[in-house]
Amino acid sequence: MPNPAILQRGEDGIVVIEKAAATPKSCCHHHAPQTPNNGQPMAIEQLLVELRGAFEAEKAQGHVINNRQEPESFKRMNTKSYGTCNGGDWQRFALFNDIHYVRNLVEANEDFELIVICWKAGQVSRVHNHDASHCWLTVLDGDMKEVQYQRVGSQATAAAVLAAATGAERAEPVGSAVVVEPTQINAMKVGDVGYINDHLALHSVGCYLSPEDVQPAADSDSGWRQQGGVTLHLYSPPIRRVKIYEENAVTERTPGYYSKGGVRV
Ligand SMILES: N[C@@H](CS(=O)O)C(=O)O
Numbered sequence: 724m725p726n727p728a729i730l731q732r733g734e735d736g737i738v739v740i741e742k743a744a745a746t747p748k749s750c751c752h753h754h755a756p757q758t759p760n761n762g763q764p765m766a767i768e769q770l771l772v773e774l775r776g777a778f779e780a781e782k783a784q785g786h787v788i789n790n791r792q793e794p795e796s797f798k799r800m801n802t803k804s805y806g807t808c809n810g811g812d813w814q815r816f817a818l819f820n821d822i823h824y825v826r827n828l829v830e831a832n833e834d835f836e837l838i839v840i841c842w843k844a845g846q847v848s849r850v851h852n853h854d855a856s857h858c859w860l861t862v863l864d865g866d867m868k869e870v871q872y873q874r875v876g877s878q879a880t881a882a883a884v885l886a887a888a889t890g891a892e893r894a895e896p897v898g899s900a901v902v903v904e905p906t907q908i909n910a911m912k913v914g915d916v917g918y919i920n921d922h923l924a925l926h927s928v929g930c931y932l933s934p935e936d937v938q939p940a941a942d943s944d945s946g947w948r949q950q951g952g953v954t955l956h957l958y959s960p961p962i963r964r965v966k967i968y969e970e971n972a973v974t975e976r977t978p979g980y981y982s983k984g985g986v987r988v
């Protein structure tokens with residue numbers, strides 16, 4: 724179990740974390756002396772407190788939260804510290820399904836949603852967008868791969884022209900035929916963080932291991948056994964609708980949750 728941390732809100736609204744005087748436990752993934760959380764595993768509650776504070780601070784500065792902001796203005800909002808050094812407390816949210824990758828909700832509020840996504844070996848998401856949201860993706864377990872896509876040909880120009888003219892998000896009408904091509908492949912391992920939004924690219928994510936390649940490694944503390952990959956997704960604002968690009972036709976769906984707070988829904 725991670726050491727308990729005392730959380731306080733400073734006068735400037737920034738969260739001050741005071742480590743409880745407990746046996747120091749070095750970070751689980753990296754042993755460099757200077758890690759984002761001083762080498763201490765970060766609790767997911769701590770991450771949530773920091774995220775809530777960060778979004779409040781952004782709003783207090785008058786920022787409207789959507790994907791048109793510079794990711795730079797969101798430096799304190801990503802999940803890198805937690806991804807780099809956590810005590811595995813995400814495991815209580817990590818439910819898997821044999822058929823599909825599944826989205827397990829940790830917290831949703833009007834500013835953001837934090838989701839633990841579980842991928843059995845071989846499960847891959849279809850090419851999709853992220854509506855008007857920022858999307859940070861942090862690998863918590865397993866080896867993952869992100870493939871980014873761009874629209875090709877005249878549709879790409881048409882979508883860009885439409886977006887520029889109307890201020891609309893860069894997403895096509897449902898039913899339209901859109902050809903996409905892979906432009907970038909990012910192999911991601913535990914602790915890696917990716918960022919994407921609709922202005923940058925579309926993507927597909929997956930755990931490309933075959934089931935036979937998974938080496939179940941039991942964590943003696945928790946009994947956790949690797950089943951594929953686990954990723955932590957921070958969306959801001961929460962994603963309401965996504966577009967799926969397949970077979971040259973765009974479809975739309977409302978993403979759901981497989982569990983909330985570790986409980987199956
Ligand atoms: N954006 C996807 C997961 S991923 O493939 O990035 C989702 O929220 O379901």
Ligand SMILES: [Fe+2]
Pocket residue numbers: 851852853858926928
């Ligand atoms: Fe995605």
